[in-house]
Amino acid sequence: MSQQMSPPKPGGRAVWWVALVAVVAAGLVIAISLIGSQKETTTRATTSDAKVHANRSLMGDPAARVKLVEYSDFL
Amino acid sequence: MEPQLAELIAKGIVSVEFRHYAFLSGRSQWAAEASECAADQGSFWAYHDLLLKNQKVTFTMDQLKAWGNTLNLDSQAFGQCLDSHKYEEKVKQQAADAKKLGVTGTPTFVLNGKRLQLKQDPKNPDNPFVQVVEMVKQAADQ
Numbered sequence: 470m471s472q473q474m475s476p477p478k479p480g481g482r483a484v485w486w487v488a489l490v491a492v493v494a495a496g497l498v499i500a501i502s503l504i505g506s507q508k509e510t511t512t513r514a515t516t517s518d519a520k521v522h523a524n525r526s527l528m529g530d531p532a533a534r535v536k537l538v539e540y541s542d543f544l
Numbered sequence: 545m546e547p548q549l550a551e552l553i554a555k556g557i558v559s560v561e562f563r564h565y566a567f568l569s570g571r572s573q574w575a576a577e578a579s580e581c582a583a584d585q586g587s588f589w590a591y592h593d594l595l596l597k598n599q600k601v602t603f604t605m606d607q608l609k610a611w612g613n614t615l616n617l618d619s620q621a622f623g624q625c626l627d628s629h630k631y632e633e634k635v636k637q638q639a640a641d642a643k644k645l646g647v648t649g650t651p652t653f654v655l656n657g658k659r660l661q662l663k664q665d666p667k668n669p670d671n672p673f674v675q676v677v678e679m680v681k682q683a684a685d686q
Contacts, residue, residue, distance in 0.1 A: 525583035526592075529559035535683045537558060537676070538654040540565040540642045543575040543595040544603070 546677045557684045562592060564638040564651050571603040573628070576635040578608040581625035585617045655679055 552558040566572035575595050584593035594611050601607060605626060612622040625631070642652070646659060649660075653660040653676050660679055662672050 518636040526562040526579070526588045527559055528561070528589060529553040529557040531559060533553075533556055533559040533682060535552070536561070536656055537680055538561045538563055539651050540563050540638075540645075540647045540654070541567050541651040542564075542568050542572045543579070543592075544566075544568040544572045544599065 549673075549680060552680065552684055558680055562588075563642065564620055564635045565647055565652070566635055567638055567650075573632070573635060574605060574608060575603045577629060577631045578612070578622075578626055580631035581622050582612065582615065582617060583621065584625060587615050590615050605677050616624040640661060644683060653679075655683055 549558065549560070553560060564576040566576040579588055579591050579595065582588055591611065594615065595603075598611070608626060609619065611624055613619055645654065651672060653662070653672070655676075660676060662675050
């Protein structure tokens, strides 16, 4: 038994276009919000870097009870 | 990094800080400054490892910049940092502080404010880290 598809009606086509526009718009909104959140992450990372800045060559917890300092020359 | 030391660092028991004592030549100074420029981009330790791995290579400005590229650092910012000698004073100040502490050679280790006196280890003549790790472990166990 076969079913024949009827040609799209003009009203149906309009609904299809509205749906397409909605999907594209939603995609744009998601993309913009993702870009926004990436910027926020970058800012957070920068802030976090600023915290570590004073001890950038320090590895580990600055409050660790055992503190090892190495004085060295790279040559 | 010695695995045992890395484990103590990961547990928050030990912190390790690198300070510059660039006294061997002007190129030592450049390398130290370059590591600080890498630190600007969160890559101090990666650059540190790279320098130590390539100690036999002549540290020219171009070479130091090229190593920045291998770490995917922002080459423009890294180059500007190096060319402007942004960290010249910091590196020199650390060396001056080291001298005040009585540091005369490298590497010198200070554990909880006390300079470690390392013995000549016939088993590991070129690797003072074995002794250092032992001392750090002892301090961590106390």
